[in-house]
Amino acid sequence: MRLKQLNLENFRNYPQLNLEFNHGLTILTGENAQGKTNLLEAIFLLSLAKSHRSNHDNEMIRWHENSARVTGLVETEHFEFPLELILTNKGKKAKYNHLEQAKLSHFIGKLNVILFAPEDMQLIKGSPAFRRKFLDSELGQSHPVYLNELLEYNRILKQRNTYLKQYSHSNQFDNVYFSILTQQLIDRAVSIVRYRSNFVTSLNQLAQPIHQALSNERDQLGMMYLASSSHLDYQVDEAELKSQFQALFECSFIREKDQATTLYGPHRDDLGLYINDKKAVDFASQGQQRTTVLSLKLAEIELMKELKGEYPILLLDDVLSELDDARQHLLMSYIEKKVQTFLTTATIQGLKLHQLSDADIFYVENANVYKGESLNG
Structure with missing residues (x-):
């Protein structure tokens, strides 16, 4: 191209x-x-x-x-x-x-396009929001359906959070309506996390040998898509994942009403990066951070080639x-x-x-x- x-x-x-x-x-x-x-x-x-x-x-x-x-x-x-x-x-x-x-x-x-800019160093030390944006940008180019799912998820999330803020401590709180919003959110959440999880797995497979070459075989790179709760297992099938989300939201219902916000879902997930099985954010040197980001970008190029031809x-x-x-x-x-x-x-x-x-x-x-x-x- x-x-x-x-x-x-x-x-x-x-x-x-x-x-x-x-x-x-x-x-x-x-x-x-x-x-x-x-x-x-x-x-x-x-x-x-x-x-x-x-x-x-x-x-x-x-x-x-x-x-x-x-x-x-x-x-x-x-x-x-x-x-x-x-x-x-x-x-x-x-x-x-x-x-x-x-x-x-x-x-x-x-x-x-693949963009590599100085701010990409924040993939290591930056906030989870920065890493989620990284995943969304790459998936948006390669999977147009993903964009639609993400837009719908964000629309429902905003609607659900607005309802929590307005009625969480009110007698007007409609449990049936809130349950419908929650189920709609779960449906989109499952789709999004499966896209992201599969993408991270593919990127990891390509980035590992690149990183080994860049580090002269000294370092092993690993990455994992991290759920917003330990009660969620993104490796299970779609039906089981929906059940896990449903149970999690039921358990957190009171806390969500108290805090007036949605506590779990793709909007709070993260991308975990590891060097020699240690968290890069905590243990990677400046040189290792640069090599890690460079490996990610080179792997992105190859993954885009695989996905788009x-x-x-x-x-x-x-x-x-x-x-x-x-x-x-x-x-x-x-x-x-x-x-x-x-x-x-x-x-x-x-x-x-x-x-x-x-x-x-x-x-x-x-x-x-x-x-x-x-x-x-």
């Missing part, structure tokens, strides 16, 4: 921009706050119909403008097609192959500054001639990449982008 063209109108600090890309490495370089990451954000937007930096779409619309447009031309092994996303203060409009999509879930995943596009947002020379070399060697890659960096000085001789280099300055000469190795 390749992105051949990217066109922006009133997106972030770009009033108008048209770029064409090669099939290999593209380097976007320039000082900070000039618009390099905005270009990666636009590519990410064409994949997941949302930003990786903000939850507010209007922040992507150029100041004093009413709308923004991002379009791209995507090439796959068998055909090419345009993607278009229009942002307004009233919502989003998505088009695939010139046809407007009734649901964003029909648009998401037509372009597959083609390699995704890789977005590296100033991430080489987080890696030493050895890990930089391993990363770039692993993806060479397989994955179209976009890399942002403040300067190309000091980059020790043999791919520089074949890379396209774009200089970004105050929303102006111009192509420079390719470097000799």
Whole structure:
């Protein structure tokens, strides 16, 4: 899978921009706050119909403008097609192959990307919410049905929490209505955790040998999808898991009313990462943390290839500054001639990449982008 063209109108600090890309490495370089990451954000937007930096779409619309447009031309092994996303203060409009999509879930995943940014180091030390977002982003691209299940779960969860807040200590509390909400929540919860659990199992199988190679056989990586309660076993069949959720919610009914919130479910699950059978969050060194995240990202690339039949596009947002020379070399060697890659960096000085001789280099300055000469190795 390749992105051949990217066109922006009133997106972030770009009033108008048209770029064409090669099939290999593209380097976007320039000082900070000039618009390099905005270009990666636009590519990410064409994949997941949302930003990786903000939850507010209007922040992507150029100041004093009413709308923004991002379009791209995507090439796959068998055909090419345009993607278009229009942002307004009233919502989003998505088009695939010139046809407007009734649901964003029909648009998401037509372009597959893997993003590797400095904040991904939070996969180790960050909150469970960060790791859940990681799982949701990857599953959303590869399994459109998952997105629908997640949206429905979040809608029902919000409805259930609102009811708990409003009526938990009131005589108007309707146990029958609350039971219906709970059953609807359980149905979606079971679907979500099975998707996530299977995804983590597959990712773990791919990441383990990669991590062993990156660590020179010193460290063993493990990962596990962790339930929000020890009373839940995600390895059982669907009917048994529903029964476990039902029993858990019945036991926690009083506590949920007292705390006025839903205490268990996928919204409180986590991804456990382990180095040599020890929790990475507690015992991993800085180097081990970087190797772990790098292993996850390389495994994501391979898993996306298995699931979708083609390699995704890789977005590296100033991430080489987080890696030493050895890990930089391993990363770039692993993806060479397989994955179209976009890399942002403040300067190309000091980059020790043999791919520089074949890379396209774009200089970004105050929303102006111009192509420079390719470097000799």
